[in-house]
Amino acid sequence: MEKNKRVYCLYRVSTKGQVEKDDIPMQKQYCREFAESQGWTIIKEFAEKGVSGFKVAAADRDAIQEIRQDAEERKFDILLVFMFDRLGRRDDETPFVVEWFIRNGIEVWSAMEGQQKMDDHIDKLLNYIRYWQASGESLKTSARTKTRLSQIVQEGRFRGGIVPYGYRLEKQGRFNKKNHEVNEILVDPDEAAVVRIIFEKYVYEGFGAQRLSRWLYNNGYLNRKGTNFANTTIIKMLKNIMYVGILRSGETRSEIFPELQIVPLDLYERAQELMEARTMHHNEVPFNSKGKSLLSGMVYCAHCGSKLVLTTSSGRRAKGEPKRETRIRYACHYKIRHPQDCDGQTGYSGEKLDGIID
Structure with a gap:
């Protein structure tokens, strides 16, 4: 050899x-x-x-x-x-x-x-x-793993992963085959109250995700990390069918488990209808191929480093008045979602910022 x-x-x-x-x-x-x-x-x-x-x-x-x-x-x-x-x-x-x-x-x-x-x-x-x-x-x-996970959710037990906001894991005296005590998923009363607020304000008061994010932060409601609820997180929460008491694994859905229900089914379904109605369905071809700002996509917040995105507004006008000119602003995307983490301005006048460059 x-x-x-x-x-x-x-x-x-x-x-x-x-x-x-x-x-x-x-x-x-x-x-x-x-x-x-x-x-x-x-x-x-x-x-x-x-x-x-x-x-x-x-x-x-x-x-x-x-x-x-x-x-x-x-x-x-x-x-x-x-x-x-x-x-x-x-x-x-x-x-x-x-x-x-x-x-x-x-x-x-x-x-x-x-x-x-x-x-x-x-x-x-x-x-x-x-x-x-x-x-x-x-x-x-x-296949065996998918089948077992499906059985777990059908039995009303948590399949693992990150515990959704509104719930907590706690040992309840159940042991697995290896004689290890396992956690059960339970409703967390304090977090569940925040989940209900989010659904009720979204459905009954017309709040959008971004407005909800600001409202929760201004009223002292913070996530588990001690920061504000980002608008993307709120959207995910509104889509999470587990708050109805239904567990899922892939395509498998369990029956409703009352002990895990935080929001009623009709409130959840109404939230889904509103979300679908508020979604803007875009054509594959963009409406505009030329931006109206000098620094579109090229300017960043000096405080947090996030890219500044464009926002526009024309303001309201009384009946009979001529249409007001559209105003362009650069807004810090991160500041909008996490106001406590960026100490800079939320927005900057497009005319003023472009004028400096000119």
Whole structure:
């Protein structure tokens, strides 16, 4: 067996949970021990954390692209992985990635499965079958996960992720199969009161998201981070069907769980109708191809660095009066959404600012 071969190692885990379980250190240990037993020298190691070998193409994986570049420059002799599926799980791509390395003089080895060869058609067929099986396992795992998440929401339990504003997690004495006490999702009374205010003002008082953002901030209602509710956050809250007491996972919707309901169904549905009615549906072709301001898209707030956006107004006019001239203003986009985080002006006269440049 030839000694002193230069080795690149590639380690990969698909999820954050695998990172927390120290899967990459385990892969390193096996690969290092295997290389040492072969008399090889590891000169570089790559670790991909939270990268799906099924969902992410090789062209979008920085580690694979760097390894391919070094292979072309003959900087190493062997590509070593813990198992071959660490290279990927795409049956329409990964076999050809492996074949590319071998064709370019790089040996491809697995610490658990040995060397992948391409000496004849049988080797190529086995190479393809391996990743066809890996791809199938990924699809099966995905299907099982979706099914389980659907079951969880149908049972009225939280599927995980960020807890929406208006709710909190709390242990209620339920244990999982590993005998670990798990959290249940409950309504947070203080936050739920704010959610109701948002829906009621939007539906009954005609507030828009931006106006709601300002009103909440001016009246001392802040989000969990202690800052104002951004208008985009308010829109997401108004669209969140969970406030009706319905849990969802993908296309799956649960029945209404009264203990999780913050707003009544009719109020939620009315909010959706208003949102749809207020949405401006634009044509694919812009109405104007020439801006009326000198610095459109090129000027920024000196206080927070946010881009200044254009706003226009013509003001109201009495019946019979001539139409007032449209006024152009530059407005700090970030200041509008987060008034407490920018100490600059909200807006600047377009005529004045353009005049300075002129």
